[in-house]
Structures are given as C-alpha cells and as structure tokens.
Amino acid sequence: MxxxxxxxxxxxxxxxxxxxxxxxxxxxxxxxxxxxxxxMIGESGSGKTTLVNMIxxxxxxxxxxxxxxxxxxxxxxxxxxxxxxxxIQMVFQxxxxxxxxxxxxxxxxGESLQNYGWSAAASKKRAAxxxxxxGLPASFSKRYAYQVSGGQCQRAAIxxxxxxxxxxxxxxxxxxxxxxxxxxxxxxLLKKLRRELDMSYLFICHDLALVQDFCDRVxxxxxxxxxxxxxxxxxxxxxxxxxxxxxxxSAL
Amino acid sequence: MNGPAxxxxxxxxxxxxxxxxxxxxxxxxxxxxxxxxEHLCPYDPYAQDLExxxxxxxxxxxxxxxxxxxxxxxxxxxxxxxxxxxxxxLVGIIMVFGTAIGxxxxxxxKRLDSLVMRISDMFLAFPGLVFALAVAGILGGxxxxxxxxxxxxxxPKYARIARNQTLALKEATFIKAARLSGSTGTxxxxxxxxxxxxxxxxxxxxxxxxxxxxxxxxxxxxxLGAKPPAAEWGSMMSDARSLLQTVPWVTFAPGVAIFxxxxxxNLFGDAVRDYLDPxxxxx
Numbered sequence: 001m002x003x004x005x006x007x008x009x010x011x012x013x014x015x016x017x018x019x020x021x022x023x024x025x026x027x028x029x030x031x032x033x034x035x036x037x038x039x040m041i042g043e044s045g046s047g048k049t050t051l052v053n054m055i056x057x058x059x060x061x062x063x064x065x066x067x068x069x070x071x072x073x074x075x076x077x078x079x080x081x082x083x084x085x086x087x088i089q090m091v092f093q094x095x096x097x098x099x100x101x102x103x104x105x106x107x108x109x110g111e112s113l114q115n116y117g118w119s120a121a122a123s124k125k126r127a128a129x130x131x132x133x134x135g136l137p138a139s140f141s142k143r144y145a146y147q148v149s150g151g152q153c154q155r156a157a158i159x160x161x162x163x164x165x166x167x168x169x170x171x172x173x174x175x176x177x178x179x180x181x182x183x184x185x186x187x188x189l190l191k192k193l194r195r196e197l198d199m200s201y202l203f204i205c206h207d208l209a210l211v212q213d214f215c216d217r218v219x220x221x222x223x224x225x226x227x228x229x230x231x232x233x234x235x236x237x238x239x240x241x242x243x244x245x246x247x248x249x250s251a252l
Numbered sequence: 253m254n255g256p257a258x259x260x261x262x263x264x265x266x267x268x269x270x271x272x273x274x275x276x277x278x279x280x281x282x283x284x285x286x287x288x289x290e291h292l293c294p295y296d297p298y299a300q301d302l303e304x305x306x307x308x309x310x311x312x313x314x315x316x317x318x319x320x321x322x323x324x325x326x327x328x329x330x331x332x333x334x335x336x337x338x339x340x341x342l343v344g345i346i347m348v349f350g351t352a353i354g355x356x357x358x359x360x361x362k363r364l365d366s367l368v369m370r371i372s373d374m375f376l377a378f379p380g381l382v383f384a385l386a387v388a389g390i391l392g393g394x395x396x397x398x399x400x401x402x403x404x405x406x407x408p409k410y411a412r413i414a415r416n417q418t419l420a421l422k423e424a425t426f427i428k429a430a431r432l433s434g435s436t437g438t439x440x441x442x443x444x445x446x447x448x449x450x451x452x453x454x455x456x457x458x459x460x461x462x463x464x465x466x467x468x469x470x471x472x473x474x475x476l477g478a479k480p481p482a483a484e485w486g487s488m489m490s491d492a493r494s495l496l497q498t499v500p501w502v503t504f505a506p507g508v509a510i511f512x513x514x515x516x517x518n519l520f521g522d523a524v525r526d527y528l529d530p531x532x533x534x535x
Contacts, residue, residue, distance in 0.1 A: 058428055058432075079436060082434040090432055092429065098425045098426055098428075098429045100430070100444050101448070102447045103443075111430060111433045111435060160429070
C-alpha cells in the first residue's frame with residue numbers, strides 16, 4: 001500500500017556554541033499508511049516534537065527527506081506550504097496557548113478556512129458547525145481561549161485542525177495536559193472523527209496504556225532514534241529492545 | 253470571590269477608571285483647544301500694537317501683551333496648535349516607524365536584525381537631547397527639522413520593545429497554529445503579532461507625549477525649532493527671557509501652558525498604563 005507520509009533518514013542537529021552539537025533526531029525513517037493510527041512513544045527529550053515540527057515544516061531538517069503522497073515536500077516554502085497544510089494538520093499539547101488570546105475561538109478556527117478561500121461569513125458558519133461536530137455548543141465560537149476549560153479548548157483546537165479536512169492529523173501530546181476523564185472523552189472524539197472523516201493519525205504520547213488502546217502500530221523513540229516498531233500488544237508483551245523494556249517496567 | 257482583597261482590588265480598579273476618564277477628558281480638551289485655537293483667540297496673535305507693548309494682565313488682555321504688543325492669550329492658544337499637534341504627530345511617527353522596524357527585525361531575525369539593532373545601539377548610546385541638538389543643528393532650524401531630529405533619536409526605543417515582544421510571541425503555540433492554518437508571515441504579523449504588542453507600544457507612546465513636548469519646546473527655546481514670529485511655547489519663552497524680572501507674565505504664560513500640557517499627558521499616560529496592567533485587578 002502506498003504510504004501517505006514517508007520520512008527517510010530525517011536528522012536534526014542543533015548547533016551548540018562551544019559544546020558538542022545536539023542531535024535531536026537521528027536518521028529516522030518511517031511511513032504512515034492511509035487510515036492508520038500510528039503511535040509514537042518515548043520520554044521527554046527523545047525528539048518526538050522536533051520530528052513532528054520537521055514534518056509540519058515548522059523546523060528545517062538538517063538532512064533527510066519527507067514525502068507526502070509520494071511528493072517530496074522537504075524543500076517547499078512560503079505560499080506553497082498551504083498545499084501541504086491542506087493534508088497535514090496538528091493539534092498541540094497546551095490547549096490554552098494554541099489560540100490567540102486576542103481572538104475568539106471562532107476566528108481561530110475560521111483562519112484556515114479563510115486562507116483557503118472561504119468568505120468571512122461562510123467560515124464563521126462553518127466554524128460553528130465544526131465546534132458542534134467536536135461536541136461543543138456553537139456559541140463557543142464567540143468565546144476566548146481563557147474563557148473555556150482545557151478540555152473544551154482542546155476540542156476547539158481539534159475543530160480547527162480538521163477544518164480543512166486534512167488526510168493526516170498529528171496529535172503532539174494532545175491529551176497529555178488533560179485529566180484522565182477528559183482524556184477519555186477526547187480519545188472518543190478522535191475515534192469518532194476518524195471514522196467520519198477518513199483520517200490517519202500520528203499520535204504522540206508518553207502514556208503506554210493510551211497507545212495500546214488507540215494505536216494500530218507503535219514506534220518507540222529513544223535519544224532521537226526509533227528503537228522499536230510493531231503492533232502495540234506485541235511490543236508491550238515481549239519488547240525486543242532494552243529501552244522499551246525499561247519504559248514498560250517503569251509504567252507498571 | 254468576595255473577600256476584602258477582592259473588594260480592595262475593585263476599589264483600586266474604580267479609582268484607575270476614574271483617573272483614566274478625567275485625564276482622558278483633559279487631554280481631549282487640550283487637543284480640542286489646539287484644533288479650534290483660531291476661533292478661541294480673542295485677538296489676532298500676530299497683530300502688533302507697539303503702543304500697548306508689555307501691558308500687564310487686564311480685562312482687555314487677560315494674560316497681558318508681549319514686547320510687540322501682541323495679545324499673550326491669543327499667542328498661547330495659537331501656540332498650542334504647534335506644540336500639541338507637532339508632539340502628537342512626532343509620537344505617532346516614531347511609534348509606527350519604530351514598531352514596524354522592530355517587528356520586521358524580530359520576525360525575520362538573522363542579519364537584518366543584528367544590523368538594525370547595532371544601529372539602534374548607536375542611537376541609544378548618545379544622550380537624547382544632545383544628539384537631537386546635533387541633528388537639528390546640522391539640518392538647520394525649523395519645526396519640521398526639529399521633529400525629524402527628535403524622531404531620529406527616539407525610534408530605537410519602540411523598535412526594541414516591538415522586537416522583544418515579537419521574539420517572544422514568535423515561539424508561541426498559537427503562532428505555530430496560525431502557520432499551520434496556512435497564514436503567511438505578513439498575515440500572521442497583521443492578525444496576531446501587531447494586536448498582541450499594541451498594548452505595551454501604545455502605553456510607551458502615551459508616556460512619551462509629555463517628554464517629547466518638553467524636548468520639542470526645548471529645541472525651540474534654543475532656537476532650533478519653530479522660528480519667530482511663529483507662536484510656539486518654547487520660542488515664546490526664549491523670546492521673553494530677558495524681560496523675566498520686569499514683565500514676568502510674558503514668560504509665565506507659555507511656561508504654565510507647557511507645564512499643564514506635559515502634566516496632563518503624563519498623567520493620562522500613567523492612567524492608561526495602570527488601566528491596562530493586569531495586576532491592577534479584573535477588567
């Protein structure tokens with residue numbers, strides 16, 4: 001099956017003055033298949049966020065290539081990026097910070113729609129519909145991020161991410177900042193949206209149980225490299241890598 | 253939330269709001285004065301009447317007359333146009349220009365940023381008014397040149413503020429989210445950066461109005477600003493300083509005018525800052 005997103009030998013080195021350079025991501029290759037939920041676990045500092053920032057082109061890779069539907073997007077810049085963001089969207093870890101404090105949630109959700117040619121009125125209406133799809137009342141589009149709870153804000157952030165119907169949704173610790181019951185609600189929402197909108201997820205997380213429950217396949221990252229890959233149940237039952245074993249033990 | 257601390261904060265907030273309203277009205281009154289000064293003048297501010305020169309304040313000439321017999325009240329009123337209007341336009345210019353440079357530097361970073369920031373370091377290294385004197389001296393007198401000189405030395409402050417705020421915002425999650433929404437750099441600056449840095453820049457501008465008014469009057473006093481016979485408070489004071497001991501009202505009238513305007517604009521700036529300060533309580 002043709003991969004939706006393929007990453008080949010991606011590397012990111014942060015130059016450090018006077019000290020040894022910091023290699024955050026080391027020669028990583030993997031593929032995301034259509035319709036799949038790919039989990040990615042690893043402790044903080046293992047390079048997960050650096051990796052997705054490179055995939056979403058917020059960060060320039062030092063080496064390696066990124067392919068979207070077979071097209072090399074490693075060097076796409078400026079206005080051309082819109083084409084990529086039509087397919088790839090991301091939900092961030094801290095819900096409260098992911099909306100402009102001076103703009104309403106509706107304006108935040110409508111921003112992408114307007115960038116893709118929707119009129120102001122149409123995108124306003126659509127933003128309200130998207131909020132409802134994500135389990136919030138339409139009236140929330142007039143609220144500001146500081147006026148809603150973390151879970152509600154994350155729902156709004158998901159509404160923004162799915163506004164232009166991407167094929168790939170990257171969830172960068174999207175549930176980590178929420179408490180357990182809200183986490184479960186957000187996961188249920190994500191499962192529902194995936195069924196309805198036919199998306200693939202790249203689900204980044206440090207909670208093993210969550211990954212086991214939610215993902216079709218899992219990558220284990222450690223110090224910038226992928227140390228293990230497989231079906232979550234198998235990986236957790238008989239981990240091949242020493243680090244994975246430690247990670248599972250420390251979770252229990 | 254009904255504790256004493258909360259009530260104190262609300263009282264404080266009310267005080268700030270009252271102060272803001274009062275000084276806003278006073279500042280607007282001053283601006284209105286300068287706008288309609290032509291209609292408020294009892295006499296032609298430039299009409300000489302040598303027989304009536306240096307007359308003491310009386311019912312006909314409320315603030316007396318100067319050495320050419322010109323009515324002081326009319327001259328102070330018409331002078332407010334020069335002083336207030338040029339100060340406001342000066343602050344407007346440096347606010348827009350400095351912020352634009354600062355945002356561009358902060359957003360683009362790299363070489364442009366280091367270059368412009370070194371230049372602004374150079375400007376900041378000189379004592380302000382001395383540098384303005386030099387610039388105005390080189391350009392020659394005249395109100396426009398004085399405004400230009402003060403603008404040339406004052407923009408780095410705004411560029412600094414705008415740059416630092418932009419640098420901090422650039423890493424914010426909501427800016428990344430805006431990028432992912434497909435917004436280009438220019439769109440992000442207009443939609444997210446500028447509205448978010450407007451507060452601190454505006455407050456700095458408000459607090460600068462008084463200072464700029466003083467400096468502009470200072471340059472005129474030294475003969476580098478408005479030229480006689482144009483009525484301008486600084487040059488009017490300079491004109492009358494040799495008469496200070498015999499006919500003090502000729503110096504006092506423009507002096508008091510400067511004092512009041514600087515005071516009102518400074519207190520207005522303070523009130524705006526306190527009002528926008530989140531620590532002063534709930535909005």
